[in-house]
Each structure stands twice: as C-alpha cells, then as structure tokens.
Amino acid sequence: MISSFQKACIVGIGQTEFSKASGRSEQQLAAEAILAACNDAGIDPASIDGMTTFSLDNSDEVDVMRSLGCEEIKYTTRLPQGGAASVSTIVHAKNAVESGICDTFLIFRAMNERSQYRFGQPHHSMSPDAHSSTFMEWCFPFGAQTPASWEALSCGPYLHKYGVTSEDLGRIAVTFRKAASTNPNAWFYEKPITIEDHQNSRWIVEPTLRLLDCCQESDGGVAIIITRADKAKDCKQTPVQILGAEYSMLFNHEIISDFYQGDLIRTENSEIVADRLAAAAGIAPKDTDVAMIYDNFTPQVLRQLEGFKYCGIGEANDYIKDGNLELDGKTPLSPNGGLMGEGYIHGMNNITEGVRQMRGTAANQIRNAKTAMLASGVAGAIIGV
Numbered sequence: 001m002i003s004s005f006q007k008a009c010i011v012g013i014g015q016t017e018f019s020k021a022s023g024r025s026e027q028q029l030a031a032e033a034i035l036a037a038c039n040d041a042g043i044d045p046a047s048i049d050g051m052t053t054f055s056l057d058n059s060d061e062v063d064v065m066r067s068l069g070c071e072e073i074k075y076t077t078r079l080p081q082g083g084a085a086s087v088s089t090i091v092h093a094k095n096a097v098e099s100g101i102c103d104t105f106l107i108f109r110a111m112n113e114r115s116q117y118r119f120g121q122p123h124h125s126m127s128p129d130a131h132s133s134t135f136m137e138w139c140f141p142f143g144a145q146t147p148a149s150w151e152a153l154s155c156g157p158y159l160h161k162y163g164v165t166s167e168d169l170g171r172i173a174v175t176f177r178k179a180a181s182t183n184p185n186a187w188f189y190e191k192p193i194t195i196e197d198h199q200n201s202r203w204i205v206e207p208t209l210r211l212l213d214c215c216q217e218s219d220g221g222v223a224i225i226i227t228r229a230d231k232a233k234d235c236k237q238t239p240v241q242i243l244g245a246e247y248s249m250l251f252n253h254e255i256i257s258d259f260y261q262g263d264l265i266r267t268e269n270s271e272i273v274a275d276r277l278a279a280a281a282g283i284a285p286k287d288t289d290v291a292m293i294y295d296n297f298t299p300q301v302l303r304q305l306e307g308f309k310y311c312g313i314g315e316a317n318d319y320i321k322d323g324n325l326e327l328d329g330k331t332p333l334s335p336n337g338g339l340m341g342e343g344y345i346h347g348m349n350n351i352t353e354g355v356r357q358m359r360g361t362a363a364n365q366i367r368n369a370k371t372a373m374l375a376s377g378v379a380g381a382i383i384g385v
Helices: 026-041 061-068 082-098 134-142 147-161 166-180 195-200 268-281 298-307 316-321 348-359
Strands: 008-015 050-054 075-079 104-112 203-205 219-228 240-247 290-293 371-375 379-384
Touching: 008 026, 008 082, 008 348, 026 061, 026 104, 026 219, 050 061, 050 082, 075 082, 082 104, 082 219, 082 240, 082 348, 082 371, 082 379, 104 348, 147 203, 147 298, 166 195, 166 298, 166 316, 219 348, 240 268, 240 348, 268 298, 268 379, 290 298, 290 348, 298 316, 348 371, 348 379
Parallel strands: 050 075, 050 104, 290 371
Antiparallel strands: 008 219, 008 240, 104 219, 240 379, 371 379
16 A cells, blocks of 8 residues: 555646747757756756656657756656557656656657648658557558548447537537637637537548547647655645556557457447546546546547546537536536647647646636546546645
C-alpha cells in the first residue's frame, strides 16, 4: 500500500503558444515548455531524473538533458500509439515516482506538425522504431494512408449501427469550438462555429469526416512535472494528485484503428481502464467534474464516452444532445476547446488544462471542480485536489 507521502502529484505545467508557424525548432519548443514547467513548479531543471515522451517525438533525450543541464536520468522511455500515448505518459510517470526510481519526472512533447510537416498527410517509415505496426502494410497499398482514413474505417460500423449523422458529429465540433472561443490561449479564440459551418466544410473522407470533424495541425510544445507528495509540498503550486492512472493494450490493438480486434462498436480497452480507475481512485470517470477526452476526430468522443462508461453503448449521441457536455452540463468537456479548438499537441495540452481546472486558474473555469478525467482511449487518469 502506497503511503500518502509517496503518491504522485503534478506540480508543474508549461506550454508554448500554439501556432501554425512557430519559427523555431522542435527541440527549442520542447526546451521552452520544459523550462516553463520547471519555473511553474519552482524546481531546478537539473533535478529532473526521469523522462518520457512519444516514440514519434523528434527531440532526443540526450539533447534535452543538455538543454536542461541534467546530470543523470534514471528512467526514460518512449511510448507508441500516437495520441493514445498522451495519458499513457501519466501511467509511466506515476509508477516511476511512486516506486522510488525517480524523484522528479518530466513528460514532454513538441511538434512543428504544421510548418515542418503536415501531420494529417501520408507519412510512413518501415523502420521498427517508427510510428508503424503491421496494419500500415495492409492499409497503405489500398489507399488508406492518413489518420482521417483510418478513423473513418474504424468508426464507420458504429456510426451506421446507431444512425449517427454528419450533423450529429457537427454538434461535437461546435461544442469544442464554443469553448475555444472564450479561451485566449486557443488558436480558435473568438472563432466559434455553427452546425451550418460544419456542414459546409469540405469532405476529408466522404461520407464520414468533414474538415471540421478533424483536430488541428499545430506547432507547439507542452511539458509536465511530476513528483511525490513529500517533495511536492516544497513546490510553488498546490499539488494535483494523480488519484489513478491505468492503461490497457489488448490483442490485435492498433494505433488509431482496431480493424483486426473484432468488435468495432465497443472500445474494450476503455471499459477495462474505466473499471480499474474506479477501483484505484475511488471515483468513476463519469463522476468526475471535468472530462478531458482525446478528440483527434469527432467520432472518438462518442466511443470514449461509452467506453469510459459515461453512458451506455449506443447512447452517446443522445447524451450529447441532452447538453451534458456543455460547460455547465453534467460532463463539461475540454473547457480549453480541446485538440480541435485550442491546439493539437498530441493530446498533451488536454492534460495541462485538466491541471489548470484543478488549480482554479483555467480560462473557462468549471465551478467547484475538484476532480478531472484525462482520457486517451487505451489510457485514463483521474486527477484531483
């Protein structure tokens, strides 16, 4: 049993601006975000002794150590699965500090995915350490070469079975953009959209995804500092506890598709994580005050709402229609505007928003928010104060 002094806490968050042309390298963006997180926590960057990022991140750990002045890293790893890795990083950080392997753990992600390369366009490497698995070999020759095409294939059966229309998906996009329009840090600040705007946006994968069903391509960096409660008391910010963090990769699971897993209706990974989180944190995801749900594409919100048990299978569309995701609803969804409205740093900016909500410092602060759910499909975490 872990004592209260050993429990992992988020003590620092940092991010750059989110833009379409940063004008600097991804390593520079990473360093800026990390230094901002260290300053937020009130710690010396040299004290960092553990770190993780995505397998896709282009900033080398040794170069990051040089930028920070770190003398030794005791634990480092890189996580696969694209954006699903965002909340998975919290699982690694929690385990690393609570086990005593590390004292001060860094999570970072930096991208020039708009100005340096187009993240939504076809990119592929057969290198074993690249963002690839066997499904790429089957998809690429047949024209499914982009994240949007993989999402359309994987969500199609669900949308068809439950009669979810393009207008229904538009309602989700409008919700994100409404929140972003009142968040000064969001790329789409003061730029809400209507259902008509959504329906007039061009098809990306007809008849499933329109342009406004897709997240942004953004330049920017995000960093998070995690340590144990006994050390967190000496930091500048009120610690945000990681009440639970869980991960599940099942047989035949792929990056953003489960073409070969069998059931394309349910997200069994999320269901397993939801049960484990409820046991570990003492609170179910649906009972938290804020929902930060990974929104690379609008259908993901429907399937994760059901997977993490906010509602029953096939009920997510009605759950949204009833206004539950509004900022004053039962499940306030991504008050920063999410990855569609604020910026797309592979889900990491949803984590920093969750921390701000717990601190009471968010642009769209949810009243009396004490707990938040962080979700990225195969992983989930519940944080609180």
